[in-house]
Amino acid sequence: MPTQPDAVDPRVARTRDAVVAAVRDLVRTAGIEAVTHQRVAEAAGVGRASVYRHWPDRTHLLLDALADLPADPSERPPSGDPVADVVAELTRLQRILNDSPFVPQLAALLSQAEADGEVLALQQRLLTQGTARLRAAVELGVRHGCFPAGVDPGTVVALVAGPLFYRRLLAKEPITDELVTTVVERLVVPGNGPVPAVGERAVPGG
Amino acid sequence: MPTQPDAVDPRVARTRDAVVAAVRDLVRTAGIEAVTHQRVAEAAGVGRASVYRHWPDRTHLLLDALADLPADPSERPPSGDPVADVVAELTRLQRILNDSPFVPQLAALLSQAEADGEVLALQQRLLTQGTARLRAAVELGVRHGCFPAGVDPGTVVALVAGPLFYRRLLAKEPITDELVTTVVERLVVPGNGPVPAVGERAVPGG
DNA sequence: TAGGTTGCGAGACGATTTGTCTCAGAGATG
DNA sequence: CATCTCTGAGACAAATCGTCTCGCAACCTA
Structure with missing residues (x-):
């Protein structure tokens, strides 16, 4: 029973962030081929089982890593022109x-x-x-x-x-x-x- | 010493064609991920060792299969306009x-x-x-x-x-x-x- | 057609990878 | 402080990888 709906165990957040960052890194530097639970775990400094725990297969690994468009700081409201x-x-x-x-x-x-x-x-x-x-x-x-x-x-x-x-x-x-x-x-x-x-x-x- | 520079052993041509076709098929139907010496061999009806013999790694497998742009039957010479x-x-x-x-x-x-x-x-x-x-x-x-x-x-x-x-x-x-x-x-x-x-x-x- | 050559399929093999599991301990929660 | 829960480490079987050998059939040349 979560006390708050958005409360996330910091440990989970930590692994999640490390893994997502590692996947992005791997895609960039070694290609999508390199995205493997094993290599991701090593690159993220995380246990291999932890990667399997949160991302049952490669697709989900990629989905989470590719899901965010790069944020653009210079977004402005439409001018109307x-x-x-x-x-x-x-x-x-x-x-x-x-x-x-x-x-x-x-x-x-x-x-x-x-x-x-x-x-x-x-x-x-x-x-x-x-x-x-x-x-x-x-x-x-x-x-x-x-x-x-x-x-x-x-x-x-x-x-x-x-x-x-x-x-x-x-x-x-x-x-x-x-x-x-x-x-x-x-x-x-x-x-x-x-x-x-x-x-x-x-x-x-x- | 080959009698003619272009003479290719029919057996080689046969495996080559079968493998290249199989790789194309795999890329189309199952994605590039599926391109593996093993699966290619099965799909092509060819011995696994034969695939390794001609294509030492995945890259060369893909190179040969993707090297040809689809031929266009309706190519015409430039009209000048x-x-x-x-x-x-x-x-x-x-x-x-x-x-x-x-x-x-x-x-x-x-x-x-x-x-x-x-x-x-x-x-x-x-x-x-x-x-x-x-x-x-x-x-x-x-x-x-x-x-x-x-x-x-x-x-x-x-x-x-x-x-x-x-x-x-x-x-x-x-x-x-x-x-x-x-x-x-x-x-x-x-x-x-x-x-x-x-x-x-x-x-x-x- | 005969004889030497060569690519073939089959499969053995060790090394590596994969996916699952257990377990003790660190960290979070209250 | 007590209780959960997530984590890292590693065991484990199954699958895969890359290399090798072998006997056979297809090929080329004479």
Whole structure:
């Protein structure tokens, strides 16, 4: 009978944190292959039985470690200007994707989702919640006429977010300001809203 | 001393083909995790020792199985019209990505590439050769003024190919003609070239 | 067709890994 | 302080890994 619903034995929290951190580390440095109860236990400085106790199989080990999107300290409420909000969201995505530890986790997640239903569900949930604000800004922009009408918002999201993921996941290059700028420039209906500079207007023209 | 440099013992070819097919099957149906010398041997109907003989480790097993991009029967030489060529390439990419067996392989490749240098090299090579014609069309289009000037061709490639990969790899939805059309519409400099309808340009009669 | 070569499947083998279990002790709770 | 509960250590069987050997059949060459 727990005195408080949220009360967690500090020992449990300790092992949990150590293990999750170790799994993330392993995914980043040695690939998803390396995630094994044994190796995780060693890396976390934790008994092997303790790992089995809390995570009966690899999937749950990965689920817990990949479940959190990296927190973004610079989150701001939507400004109401669709273009500015899309730029803000893309810049946020740029920062997250350029942050190196995240990419191997993402790749592992995608790969694992292809074969594991539970991981697939997690991946879809993360994608939905990660692109929620981008989608909101896009829908607003379509209504305001800043973005082309008659196009499925989901298509627009793919249109603007896709290039960033491509750069980082496929081409394995950092996402430049130029890419973000170009993506938005290409999207905005001409004459229907200036494209604000990303940071300091990265590329002045040529 | 082989009489001919290309002469391959039929027995070797037989096991090789069976094993490569089995690995592809395993990646598709059970995930990259399932790719084990043992399971591959069983699935291929081949002795375990034979698998070890030709593929000393998992990496080489995966390399050989993932090395080939799916052949595209409808490859046509570039028409010289940049817009038409970009559409043709994107349609080709659309077909390849919508072909389900390929996506799990791709996801596995990306994930593995994060931790394995050899796989990374292969992935980069495949990407380069897979987007070569798209890049050529893009560069031509930039020179002709159909596409915005002053933009890095690599950026443009990310711009048009990214959304397709996003749709399939992240959103896990099939790539619609609408997406392809919108991607190209958004790219072409207004008034500098009509966007051909995707449906009409795709496989004739198909 | 005959003879030497070579890859094959089968399986033995020790080492390692996996998943489960027990147990004593440290740490948390009240 | 007394009572739980989680932990680390390690035992244990089962499964897997990587290597090896062997006899056989398929292959190539003459």
